[in-house]
Amino acid sequence: MIKNLHQKVIISVLVCTLVLAFLAIYADLEKLVLSLKNFKWIFLIPVLTLSLLNYIFRFFRWEFYLRKLGIKISTTKSFLIFISGLTMSITPGKFGETLKSYLLKITDNVQISRSSPIVFVERLTDFIALVILALYGSFYFNYGKEIIAGVGFIIIGGIFIISKKGNFYLVFERIRKIIGDKFATKINTAYNSTVELIDLRVLIPSVLISTASWFFECLGFYIVIRSYSIDLSLNLATFIYSFSTLAGAISMLPGGLGFTEGSMSGLLIFNKIPKNTAVAITIIIRFATLWFAVALGLIALYIFQKKIVNFKK
Template identity: 35%
Template sequence: MGELGAGALYGPERFSHFGLQPTVTTQLLGRRLVVALGLGLAVFAGLSVYADINAMRQAVLRFPWELFIPILGLTFFNYLLRFGKWSFYLRCLGIRGLPLADSFLVFFGGLAMVITPGKVGEWLKSYLLERYTGVPFARTAPIVVAERLTDGLALLLLAAGGLARFGIGVPVAVGVVLLAAAVVGLSLNRRAGDLAAALVERLPVVGRYAGWVREFHGGAAVLFQPANLAVATVIGLVSWSGECLAFYLVLRGLGAADGVDLAVTGAFILSVASLGSSLMLSPGGLGIAEGGITGLTQLLVGLPPAEAAVAALLIRLGTLWFGVSVGTAALALLMARDRDYLKGSSSSSNSSSSAKESSEYTPTSRPW
C-alpha cells in the first residue's frame, strides 16, 4: 500500500500542496453557517406553506420527544463508524504519527462543512491533515471522494429492498452505479492518470498542478483497490443503518404503523432522498432531501402532509444539523488549540521553512 512515513513529520509542518492554499477563517465558517441557516429556514417556510403550519405544530406536539435521544445516538453511531472508515483510509495510505485525538477532531471538524454543495467543503480534512502530518493535500484528497462513493454504494444497498418493491428511484440508483464505476475505473487505470497529468501540464496557468494530479491519482488508486473498496462499503452499510433506524423511530413516533415493513420503507426513503440530494449537489442536500423525504413518506408510508413534513424536518434536525453542530464544536476546539493557523496568522508560514529543513515528504512510488 505504500508508506508515506508521515510519523516523523508530526508537529511543525510545511503547507504547500502544490501551491493550493485555501484560507480557513472563523469568518468564512460563520458565513457558511449563516447561508445554511438561511436555506434551512427557507425549506421550513416552504414545507409550512405546503403542509399547513398549524397541522405541523400539532404533529410536533404529539411527537414523543424521548425518542429523540436514541435518534441522536444512532446518528452519532453512524459518525463513529465513519470515523473508523476514515482511520482505515489513513492506514491504507500509510499515514502514521497523527494522534487519535487529533484525527478525531479533524474528521469531526469536516462535518461542519457538509453544508457546502456536494459536501466539497469536507476537503478541509485534507487541508488539516497536511497541517498536522506534512502529507500533501493532493495525496489525501481522494479520501473524501472515496468516503462519498462508498457512502453512496452503502445507501444504494440499504435502498435495495425498496427499489425491488416500489420501483421508485431507479434513475438515481443507475446514476450512482455508473458514477461509481467511472470513478473506480479511472482511478485504477494508470494510463488515465498519466494522460490527465500530461494534459494539465500542457495547459497555461494550471500546468504547474500536474504533480497535484499525479499525487491525487496515486492516492485514489490505493483507496479504490477492490479489497479496500469492499471493506469501506461494508463499514458504510453498517454505519448508515444507524440513520435509517433513526428515521424509523421518527416515523413510528409520528404514528406510522410499526413493523419490519416500516423499517425497510424508511431505509429506502432516507437512502433515495440522500442519494438524490447528493447527485444534485445542493448545499447539505437542503431542499431536495426534505422535499424527497416528505413526498416519499406520504406516498409509501401513508402519513398526511403535515406528519410527512415534520418527519423530514425531524430527521434532518437529528442528522444534518446535529452533524453541523458536532463539526462546529470540533473546529472550535481546533481553533482554540491553533489560533494562528485558523486565523491566518503569518506565524505558520514562518515555521514552515524550519519544518521543511527538518523533514521532507517524499511521494511514494505508484501503487500499481
C-alpha cells in the same frame, strides 16, 4: 478556509429557513406545529445516538484511509479533525469536508493533494452505500429503481475508468506541459492516493463500513416514524431515507437542502402519511442528522483551534 466558514454556515441556515418556510406553508403551519408537539421527544435520544454511531463508523473509515496512505497522527487529533469536517456537511455533496485536509496541512504539514482524495473516496463509498440501501427497497416497492441503478452504474464505471493508470498517464503527459510541473506533481500525487483507496481490497471493507453507518441513520428515521404510531416497515423507511439522501447528494445543493426534504416528505405522503406529520418527521430527522452533525463539527473545530493550533504555535 476556516475564516470563510461562518459565511457558509450563515448562507446554509438561510437556505434551510426558506426550505422550512415552504414546508410549513405546504403542511399548514398550525397543523405542523401540532404534529411537532405530538412527537415523543424522548425518542430523540436513541435517534441522536444512532447518528453518533454513523459518525463513529465513518471515523473508523477515515482512520482506515489515513493508515493506507501512511499518514500517521494521534487518534485524538485525528478524531477532532474528522468531527470538525462534519461542519462542511452543509456544502454541495459534502465535498467541503476537504477542510480535513487543510487541517492536516496546518498541523502536520500533510500535502493537501495527498490527503484530499480521502474526501473524494469517502463520498464515493457513501454513494455506493446509499445505492445498496435504496436498491433493495426500490425493487421491493417497484419505485425509482431505474434512477438508483443508473447512479450505481455511473459510480462503478467511474471507478473502473479512474483505476486504469495507462489511460490516466496518457492524458497526464499531454497536459503536463500546459499546466507546469508544480501542478502536475500535485495532480499525480492526488491520483496515486485515489488509486490506492479504490483498490478492491480497500474499497470493499470501506463500503461495508459506509453501508452500516448509513443504516444507523435509516434506523433513526424509522424510530421517528414509529414514535407517531405509524405502521411503516423498516424496509420502506430505509428505502425512503436512503433514496431521499441520495437525491439530495445528486442535486449538489448545500446539504441537499430542498431536494432531500422534498423527496422525504413526498415519499411519506405517497405512503398515506398526512402531510403535516410527514413534514414534521422530515424536520425532526434532518435536525437529528444534518444539523446535529454541523453543531458537533463547530464544537470540534473550536476545540481544535484552541487546543491543537494554539499548542502548535
